[in-house]
Amino acid sequence: MCGIVGYIGKREAYPIILEGLKRLEYRGYDSAGIALYDGNSIQLSKTKGKVVDLENRVNNEIETTGSLGIGHTRWATHGVPNDINSHPHYSNSGDLVIIHNGIIENYASIKKELIKRGYTFSSETDTEVLINLIEDVKKNEQVKLGKAVQIALNQVVGAYAIAVFDKNKPDEIVVAKLGSPLAIGVGENEFFIASDATPFLEYTKKAIYLEDEEMAIVRLKKGVKIRKIKNDALVDPYIQELQLNLEQIVKGGYEHFMLKEIHEQPNAIKDTYRGRLNANKGQVRMAGIDDNLEKFLNANRIIVIACGTSWHAGLVSEYIFEDLARIPVEVEYASEFRYRNPVITENDVVIAISQSGETADTLAAIKLAKSKGAFVFGVCNVVGSSIARETHAGAYTHAGPEIGVASTKAFTTQITVLTLIALKLAKEKGTLSHSEFHLHLQELELIPDKVQKALQSDAHIKVVAETYKDAKNCLYLGRGFNFPVALEGALKLKEISYIHAEGYPAAEMKHGPIALIDEQMPVFVIATKKGHYDKVVSNIQEIKSRKGKIIGIVTEGDTEVKNLADHVIEVPETLELLTPLLTTIPLQLLSYHIAVMLDKNVDQPRNLAKSVTVE
Numbered sequence: 131m132c133g134i135v136g137y138i139g140k141r142e143a144y145p146i147i148l149e150g151l152k153r154l155e156y157r158g159y160d161s162a163g164i165a166l167y168d169g170n171s172i173q174l175s176k177t178k179g180k181v182v183d184l185e186n187r188v189n190n191e192i193e194t195t196g197s198l199g200i201g202h203t204r205w206a207t208h209g210v211p212n213d214i215n216s217h218p219h220y221s222n223s224g225d226l227v228i229i230h231n232g233i234i235e236n237y238a239s240i241k242k243e244l245i246k247r248g249y250t251f252s253s254e255t256d257t258e259v260l261i262n263l264i265e266d267v268k269k270n271e272q273v274k275l276g277k278a279v280q281i282a283l284n285q286v287v288g289a290y291a292i293a294v295f296d297k298n299k300p301d302e303i304v305v306a307k308l309g310s311p312l313a314i315g316v317g318e319n320e321f322f323i324a325s326d327a328t329p330f331l332e333y334t335k336k337a338i339y340l341e342d343e344e345m346a347i348v349r350l351k352k353g354v355k356i357r358k359i360k361n362d363a364l365v366d367p368y369i370q371e372l373q374l375n376l377e378q379i380v381k382g383g384y385e386h387f388m389l390k391e392i393h394e395q396p397n398a399i400k401d402t403y404r405g406r407l408n409a410n411k412g413q414v415r416m417a418g419i420d421d422n423l424e425k426f427l428n429a430n431r432i433i434v435i436a437c438g439t440s441w442h443a444g445l446v447s448e449y450i451f452e453d454l455a456r457i458p459v460e461v462e463y464a465s466e467f468r469y470r471n472p473v474i475t476e477n478d479v480v481i482a483i484s485q486s487g488e489t490a491d492t493l494a495a496i497k498l499a500k501s502k503g504a505f506v507f508g509v510c511n512v513v514g515s516s517i518a519r520e521t522h523a524g525a526y527t528h529a530g531p532e533i534g535v536a537s538t539k540a541f542t543t544q545i546t547v548l549t550l551i552a553l554k555l556a557k558e559k560g561t562l563s564h565s566e567f568h569l570h571l572q573e574l575e576l577i578p579d580k581v582q583k584a585l586q587s588d589a590h591i592k593v594v595a596e597t598y599k600d601a602k603n604c605l606y607l608g609r610g611f612n613f614p615v616a617l618e619g620a621l622k623l624k625e626i627s628y629i630h631a632e633g634y635p636a637a638e639m640k641h642g643p644i645a646l647i648d649e650q651m652p653v654f655v656i657a658t659k660k661g662h663y664d665k666v667v668s669n670i671q672e673i674k675s676r677k678g679k680i681i682g683i684v685t686e687g688d689t690e691v692k693n694l695a696d697h698v699i700e701v702p703e704t705l706e707l708l709t710p711l712l713t714t715i716p717l718q719l720l721s722y723h724i725a726v727m728l729d730k731n732v733d734q735p736r737n738l739a740k741s742v743t744v745e
């Protein structure tokens with residue numbers, strides 16, 4: 131996610147755009163930039179770092195006059211955070227400038243064609259390719275900017291919210307949307323462009339939210355003209371009167387970032403497999419894997435190193451890698467691995483998982499593994515983070531910034547990346563048949579909709595939370611692929627509600643924890659239809675016979691557990707190895723609602739930090 135802001139109207143654009151970028155920093159904050167039209171030329175300044183760094187740089191670098199401008203705060207997806215890769219980007223002629231939130235999947239092939247036509251590129255970004263495609267169309271088709279944008283966007287695949295202007299036509303801004311949000315603030319003789327309404331709420335409460343595959347030409351004198359990108363059909367602008375306040379909008383209308391991020395998971399998973407998974411073609415393409423395939427295929431074993439929630443995602447991947455690709459996997463707490471003098475050889479592949487990319491223990495474990503000759507692959511959510519830079523190769527989760535300390539969308543997007551890797555390796559090794567491979571790809575593509583369906587149980591989950599919010603101890607049980615989900619569910623509850631909770635393999639209960647079972651002990655049991663369902667049902671019966679309270683996470687339509695448990699929460703059916711992507715959803719919501727009912731600081735729980743950069 132990035133933040134985009136634009137202004138055209140009666141006021142000075144600079145202060146509006148700068149303040150607007152500050153309000154959008156929650157959407158991305160690794161670099162920022164601004165382009166202003168000063169009445170004669172484009173004044174552009176951009177920098178790695180936060181908006182405050184841009185502010186310090188702008189004042190020494192450019193004229194900040196003018197009533198037309200665009201600004202951007204970046205969450206890098208292509209190209210590490212640095213000045214050159216920051217937005218806005220010029221076209222080769224210097225006449226056009228663009229800001230972009232999203233991912234152009236086919237940017238490489240477009241770039242290759244543009245280079246053949248003599249275009250040059252200074253950045254690694256997909257965005258600079260897009261602005262030069264627009265320029266190329268404008269020149270060759272001899273059309274205005276709006277038409278050029280429309281023709282160009284019909285050639286790209288991916289997601290975008292863009293704003294573009296031409297210094298030779300400074301009375302308009304052209305915007306377009308697919309997959310990323312874009313709002314147009316409608317004022318008196320002025321218009322605002324932004325990823326959400328926070329940058330313009332104090333100037334106007336009138337907003338037009340573009341729909342997917344819509345574009346608009348925003349002209350000072352003629353107003354907003356909206357068209358369908360595909361067929362040029364005119365669309366009547368629907369102007370909403372906003373009721374939300376500033377804080378509500380930053381959180382997307384949710385009370386907390388954690389809840390917003392839980393609900394972002396369908397899109398986050400889709401963004402993570404976008405451009406990598408093509409079920410129709412039966413393809414998984416990941417540059418970091420493709421370029422190092424032999425290392426993975428010849429690996430003696432895979433060692434996964436991580437902490438916390440990322441470690442739980444790693445544990446899920448152990449089950450997936452071994453089940454699909456038949457490669458031995460060991461999952462290590464980075465904090466233990468780095469000190470226990472582990473046996474590591476150059477035949478080992480290490481996968482380091484980290485949302486922040488800054489966790490000190492994980493970083494240290496990576497350096498140790500590298501020093502012993504292992505190939506280290508990173509799965510991070512922050513482009514250009516220390517871990518992303520320290521590893522030999524990697525694959526990013528495209529979850530967007532995760533602000534809530536309790537990790538949610540990072541967990542499901544990490545599992546998505548790891549599943550893609552396991553599927554690719556299984557196909558290459560022939561340990562998965564062609565039809566099985568296809569089946570898994572097709573089912574993975576359905577997961578975002580199934581996560582969306584699981585989220586719809588929120589009201590019911592709230593009722594369950596109300597029932598158990600005063601528990602002093604809770605037990606979470608799962609088997610197979612869902613054992614790590616039990617651990618993750620317990621961590622979620624612990625870290626935001628401060629209720630003690632433990633996760634266990636369901637069968638392990640009889641080796642001790644069953645002594646804890648009584649009427650005061652809620653037991654959350656993941657009992658999806660796939661896997662060792664009958665065994666889990668037996669565990670549930672053991673709990674019931676000891677008067678334990680049972681909350682079953684079950685496959686929709688389940689009746690057997692429903693007749694045994696005190697509550698059930700349903701998730702859609704899917705392949706067994708994909709169930710963690712669904713069963714974790716109710717456990718995230720459950721911990722969230724309990725913490726809110728207990729009036730805890732959900733986004734910033736006591737004693738915790740979003741990134742543990744110390745040992």
Ligand code: AGP
Pocket residue numbers: 437438439440483484485486487488489492535536537538625739740741742
């Ligand atoms: C999970 O909810 C916690 N915030 C914590 O366990 C976190 O997963 C852990 O600190 C690892 O962080 P990382 O993924 O950024 O490396």
